[in-house]
Amino acid sequence: MxxxxxxxxxxxxxxxxxxxxxxxxxxxxxxxxxxxxxxxxxxxxxxxxxxxxxxxxxxxxxxxxxxxxxxxxxxxxxxxxxxxxxxxxxxxxxxxxxxxxxxxxxxxxxxxxxxxxxxxxxxxxxxAEAPKASDAIAAWFDPRLAQRLQSNGLLLLQDLQTVVARGGCWWRDIGAIGVTKARRIESYLQQLLPGASAGSDALPSLVSAAGALPAMAGVDRRPRFDLVPALPPGHNRADFAGIAITAGSDEQAIEQWVAARAGSQATARAYRREAQRLRLWAAVERGRSLSALSVEDCLAYMTFLEHVPERWISRRRAAPLGEGWAPFAGQLTLASRRQAVSIVASFFAWLVKGGYLVHNPWELVNRRTGDDMSVHALDSRAFEPAVWAAMLAWIESQPSSHSRERMLFLLRFTEATGLRASELTAARLSDLRPLGGRWAMQVQGKGAKKRIAAVPTQALRALQAYLEARGLPPLERAPGDAPLVASLTEPGSSIGYQSLYETVRAWLRQAMRWAPLTDAQRQTARKASVHWLRHTCGTRALERGAPLEVVQAQLGHADPRTTMRYAKAQLQRVQDGMEKAFGD
Structure with a gap:
């Protein structure tokens, strides 16, 4: 007690x-x-x-x-x-x-x-026994609440203390917990474990001249990443004369690589983020520049990514490189780790080709990570038909508003076209044209590659209803420079990528909370994002008999194996064959 x-x-x-x-x-x-x-x-x-x-x-x-x-x-x-x-x-x-x-x-x-x-x-x-951070949550919390927290990986008081201290909407993926209950949990946790929260910014943190953290027993300090010093070139740095890359430092090399290789703003953000993370890790944890990294360093970085220390995870609302900021927002999934290693390996290959480095240590590392054991092969990021129908019905039942009309358009239009979020935000009405009695649209896809996507009747009807809600004439007479998806505050401007992500996420979470679904359906759909709409299109099209090459062309997949992830027909053939051999 x-x-x-x-x-x-x-x-x-x-x-x-x-x-x-x-x-x-x-x-x-x-x-x-x-x-x-x-x-x-x-x-x-x-x-x-x-x-x-x-x-x-x-x-x-x-x-x-x-x-x-x-x-x-x-x-x-x-x-x-x-x-x-x-x-x-x-x-x-x-x-x-x-x-x-x-x-x-x-x-x-x-x-x-x-x-x-x-x-x-x-x-x-x-x-009386004072609670310890290492105590199980079940020992101090109401059993029902403890079960919810444990199902989301929060087993110990220190686990909860860590996510609360990190900030943000830490309760977002925990069922039956909203803002009010989350604040009560935080207050109760503070009562159990009084004093400074985990990762408190009240503890000053400095980077030594070598770039490493000063050792202090029992204190996990967050580095001041804005104080990371510029380190001298390492043994792998090529001679400066005659190289194609004119950068004089690792930071300049990163910017030149991003400018030369990134084909879109989203790609540029991902490239810069992963390269800067590696540069900061090398300086803070190893005291080295990028040109000094060895094979052992590459392996150590891959291990680091598997479990990012709390001092490397940013606090909420921290400005980049400001107090409490860190390069990571949380732990990485297997897919995120795989992407991070792939990006930095390609970065080093570019540095070698441009003469900035002599060798690429990443070529000597086994970068294969295997499949994620926590992800079931039968799991899908497409909405089940019953969940989709319940979600649409709930949104339709809400009071009419510009936000609701836009959300209904996004659901119906994207289900029928499979456009990416970046393609939706970049599209204008002039991109849609009649062709052979139907409609099609030009899409600027990944790598700034253009493709022509079909606009089926469902998508066309959704667009006409959305234009009417915006006070615009039908598509045939609508202004071509009008955005496909408009901002609520500036109707003449397109919605931004972040706003699109947040509005879709907010509507989906509300729909999943109040729609008549089973607990299993609600738990699965709670992870949904705007990209699930694209997966729903591919899955539904293949389920309804659309040929694989048609769906591949519509979604803009360069490799048909990517499209095959949406198909269950191959599994059904295996099931039918084995049932024929061993069925009753």
Missing amino acids: GPHHFAHLRAVADGLSIQASAQRYLGVEHGNAAMAAHRGVVQRLRSIARRAGDPRWRLVGLVIRGIEGDERPALADWAAANGLEGWSEAELQELYRQAFPAERRSARNQRLRQRQIEALRALEQLA
Whole structure:
């Protein structure tokens, strides 16, 4: 039992309601949950008292009435009001008892309450144990809430402390927890583990001249990445004369590579992010420049990516390179780690070709990571038909607004066309043209490559309804420079990529929360993002008999194996063949 359990029992003894005290000290909500938590605390402490041979165990949890209504004034106030300041303490006590004779029951209750408080203090000395960060969450939290936290990988108090300290909407993927309940959890956690939160910015952090963190026992300091020094070239740096890359430093080399190789803003962001992460890691953790990295360093970086230390994870709302900022937003998935290694390996290959480096150590490293054991091969990022229908129905039931109309358009149009988010934000109405009695549109895809995508009837109807909601004429007469997906604040401008991501995510989360779905469906769909709309298009098209090469062309896949990820026909053929061989 922890000190907060005894604080709860003392508060109840002092007259605070069980519901209010349980909410304040036990981290539970109200009603039956509060009463159940209270009874659990009482039973545990009574059991401890009985085992210790303390006869006062019956007083634990006993609600004593008739104390909080005593309206008698304090002795000093009463003496001052009656001009008795010069009287002795004994005389004042005698006069006070005559003026305010206590009823027998009230006096008995007062003595009983005093015994109860004394018993709680004695038992606290005997049984109270301060919570430790390494304790299991289930030992200190309500069982139902603990189960939700544990199902999301938060097993220990320190796990929860870490994600809370990191900030942001840490509760987003945990079922039945919103902003209000999250704040109560944070308050309760602070009560359990008082003091500085994990990763607190109150601890100053400096980078030494060698670029490494100063060693301090028990303190996990976040580096000041803005203070990482420029390190001298390493053994792998090529001679400066005659090279194709004119960069004089690793940072300049990164920018020249991004400018030369990135085909879009999204690609440029990904390239710059991964290269800068490696540069900072090399300086802070290894004290080396990029040209000094060896095969061992490459292997160490891959290990580092598998479990990013907390000091390398940014705090919420931290400005880039500002206080509390770090290069990572959280732990990386297997796919993210694979992408990171692939990008930095191609970066080093470019540096070698341009004469900036002599060798590429990444070529000597086994970069194969295998498949993610946590991802089931039958899992899909496409919405099931039942989930899709329930989600659409819920959004349609909401009050009409520009945001709702835009969301309905995005769902129906993207389901039928499979456009990427970047393709949606870049498109204009002039990109759509009639062709052979139907409609098609020009799309600027990955690598700035153009393709022609079909616009089926479902997508065309969704667009016409969306144009009407925006106050525009039908597509045939609509202004060609109007964006396909408009901003709510500036209707003449296209929605930004981040705004598109956030608005789709917000609508999907609301729909998943309130639509009539099973727990399993809701848990799966809670991970959905705008890219799921594209997967839904590919999956649904193949399920309805569209040829593989047609879906490949529509989605702009260079490799048909990418399109095959959406197909279940091959698996069905295997099932049919094995059923034919071994079925009844």
